Amino acid sequence: NAGVTQTPKFRVLKTGQSMTLLCAQDMNHEYMYWYRQDPGMGLRLIHYSVGEGTTAKGEVPDGYNVSRLKKQNFLLGLESAAPSQTSVYFCASTPGNTIYFGEGSWLTVV
């Protein structure tokens, strides 16, 4: 049982490049989330999904897109990366109570 897996773990991007972060969970959870965490800011919700084929905006959605084509996967896309998107990104899933997190993806935009 792998739990929640994020790929890649580390990435350096140039301004304007695009990339996709993948979150995969093998626990059949309905709810999945993408957060970013910056020093002193806590976890801020980017987008979330309450089931396959659904997505919704969180607190800081601008500059990101998401897709949930399969229940087990939640993809976070950056179409045109900006230095302000340098952050640690955490994916999470839950069946409705306990939240399970991935180990984080460190993204640097230069």
Place this chain on the structure above:
Amino acid sequence: RKEVEQDPGPFNVPEGATVAFNCTYSNSASQSFFWYRQDCRKEPKLLMSVYSSGNEDGRFTAQLNRASQYISLLIRDSKLSDSATYLCVVNPLNQGGKLIFGQGTELSVKP
């Protein structure tokens, strides 16, 4: 006003001390509450859920006050290993599964 707010940190306490954290939430319809612990550069991990009647797990006690819309976490007999950031999490039922985190309170336990 932020949806979930926590005590500003850091809290610096000696070993053996008792320390308490508070967290306030703005949505009165919130149904589920949790405390998570996060170590430096690691993912958050569940410390304990918070139940209406209050609950205890060893040295940790969590309480919920719906009337005043806050939850608390009490740590007794602090250990060096308790040093971490403590995150308050609220699940407002009427926001369709949206989980909201507080900004976290850093605890540093010194010898």
